[in-house]
Amino acid sequence: MSRMLRASAIMAAGTMVSRVTGFVRTMVLAYAIGTAALGDSYNAAYAIPYSILDLLLLGVLSSVVVPMIVRAQHQDPDGGRAYEQRLLTISTVALVVVAAVAVLAAPLLIDLYTVWAPGSKRFEVGVTLARFILPQLAFFGVGAVAGAILNTRDRYGAPMWAPVLNNLVVICVFLAYVVVGSGGGDIDKVTDGDLALLGLGTTAGIVAQAAVLIVALKRVGFSFVPRLDVWNARLGEMTKTGIWTIGYVVVTQLGFMLTVNLASSAGDVVPGHGISPYTLAFQLFQLPYGVIGVSVITAMLPRMSRAVAEERFDDVRAEFGSSVRMICALMVPVSLLLMVLGPAITVPIYGHGANSVADAVYIGNVLQVYGLALVPFSVFQLLLRVFYSFGDTRTPVFVGAGTTAVNAGLMVLFYSLLPARYAVMGLALAYAIAYALGGVTAWWLASRRVQGLGGWTIGMALTRMYLGALPTAVLALAAVWVVTTAFDGLGFVNSLIVLGVGGGMGLLLYLAIAHRMRIPEVNSIVGMVARRVGR
Incomplete structure (x- = not known):
């Protein structure tokens, strides 16, 4: 427990700063270009490289690459160094090729992810931005592999702190756009130079992030020697294991593609209620998981993989139970606060410049619905790591496919039933329900794999956490009611008062x-913080 806390604390600190600067980044984004047509075009172009990376690399990293690196470090005479060099070389070459192809295919990609007609202003602006943003695929992928190698060496700081530099670069780019750009938030006035500044500036942030991780690798003694001996890269083993993970990511990305299409359709009917509110609310929803959940999972997976390799299944159960309780100890109250304080959170962040207070309130409404999904989503991600630690990448595909299918069906249902102004809120509700059901299924399957996950103990712990968090939710509700009644709504200052009290x-x-x-x-957690403060 103490070792996990220390490792998680290092990562959580870096991730917290990263997410805080990410807050500032999205705040400046909304201020500069708003959440209407131009904001939707930017967010659609920005989402595409992350979807491609999920398909090609990021899902495989957590489920296949990290366990294989750990095995190479234990089994290879050189401690896995040659294997790591081959992996970095092959991924670099492959992602450069993918980035080049993606840039050429930008019109097709925008057409796949939106309902915008080719030739329309939104479509053309989205294509232009995508061509400037898609080259970041190569740099992001290389940085991701470097981060995975660092994690297997129990060096978690750089992968968690590198995104801070990325955010700072992009913040400066958007501030520069506010000063020198001629379009503002008006898609009809934006110039090619404005789009180049936004797109290339976004890519520059990823270049800086990758550079930090490469430097960190050198500092831990990693010497990069290009190795193209593909036959020694164990690609057959990786493909055999990773094909199921790629299948899982394909399924989830099909669901994401449907989400973006439905959101873009809603945004065409009600400006400011489309892709941008979905994207910005989802980023805020991911903040607690990114700070707390990712930190714990990153520290947990290598240790759980080692325990499985050594057939210490009691340690696997103990590691999982400890991780769930540690994550939920903070996720439970945060989820309730998101459900209550959504608009109070988003108005100070997004209610400025090209974005109105009403637009910011709507983002907060979407965030409130996403609050329902926070605990189920976090537990679901932990459960997948149980399968990955066993080298089982097939089961998560079926679980993910079922979850995505339920999500897709509910999204279409809610989209057809709800007015366009509530459509994105319906997408968030479908997400919450789907991950709750997916979590139940994944728990049952994982429990069978390790002969029990300590469900009763974890359930009782979660019950106590929710009971302890109820007064917090009541206090937050009271703060919202008093302030909105006394001051007639949520403005910038009113929202800060609600956030401070609630x-x-x-x-x-x-x-x-x-x-x-x-x-x-x-x-x-309290004891660790108290000891840090007391030093």
Whole structure:
């Protein structure tokens, strides 16, 4: 527990700064180009490289590459160094080719991800931005492989801190656009020079992020020697294991493609209620998971893989149970606060410049619905790592396919039933329901794999956490009611008051109650923070 806390704390600190600067980044984005037509075009172009990376690399990294690197470090005479060099070489060459092809195929990609007619202003602007943004595929992929190698050496700091530099670069780019750009948030006035600044500036951030990770690799003694001896890269083993992971990512990306298409359709009917609100709300929803969940999972997977390799299944169960309780100790109150304080969170962040307060409130409404999904989504991701630690990448495909199918069906249902102004909120609700059902299925299958996951113990721990968090939710609701009644709505200052009382004091109230209830994970976190402050 203490070792996981220390490793998770290092990563959480870096991720927290990364997410805070990410907040500033999205704030400046909304201020500069808004959430209407130009914002939708940018966010559609920005989403495509991440979807391609998920298909080709990022899903395989967590499920296949990390366990294979760990095995190479244990089994190869050179500690896996040659294998790591081959992996980095092959991924670099492959991703440069993919990036070049993607740039050429930008019109097709925009057509796949939106309902915009070719030749329309949104479509053409999206294609132009995509051509400037898609080259980041090569740099992002190389950085991801470098981060995976660092993680297997228990070096978590650089992969968590490198995105901070990316955010700072892009923040400067959008501020420069505000100063020198001629289009503002008006898609009809934006020039090719404005689009080049936005697109190339976004790519420059990823280049800086990759450079930090390469430097970090050199500092841990990794010497990069290009190796093109593909026959020694164990690609057959990787393909055999990774084909199922790629299948899982394909399925989830088909679901994402449907989501973006439905959101873009809603945005055509009601400007400001399309892709941008979905994207910005989803980024905020991912913040708690990114700070807390990813940090714990990144530290957990290599240790769980080692425990499986050594057939220490009791340690696998213990590692999983400890991870779930540690994540949920903070996710539970945060999820309730998101459901209550959504608009109060988004108005100070997005209610400026090219974006109106009403647009920001709608983003907050979407975030409120996403709050329902926070705990189920986090537990679902932990459960997938149980299968990955066993080298089982097939089961997550079927679980993911079922979850995505349910999500897709619910999205289409809610989109057809709800007015366009509520369509994106319906997409968020479908996401929450699908991951709750997917989590139940994944739990049942994972429990069979390891002869039990300690469900009763984890269930009782979660019940106590929710009971401890209820007063926090009540305090947040009271803060919203008092401020909106007294000051007639949520403005910038009013939202800060609500966040200070309902969010800040609410979390302190939860920590105090959880401490009195002797919830061990909260006590460990409080104790660690107290020791840090006392030094």
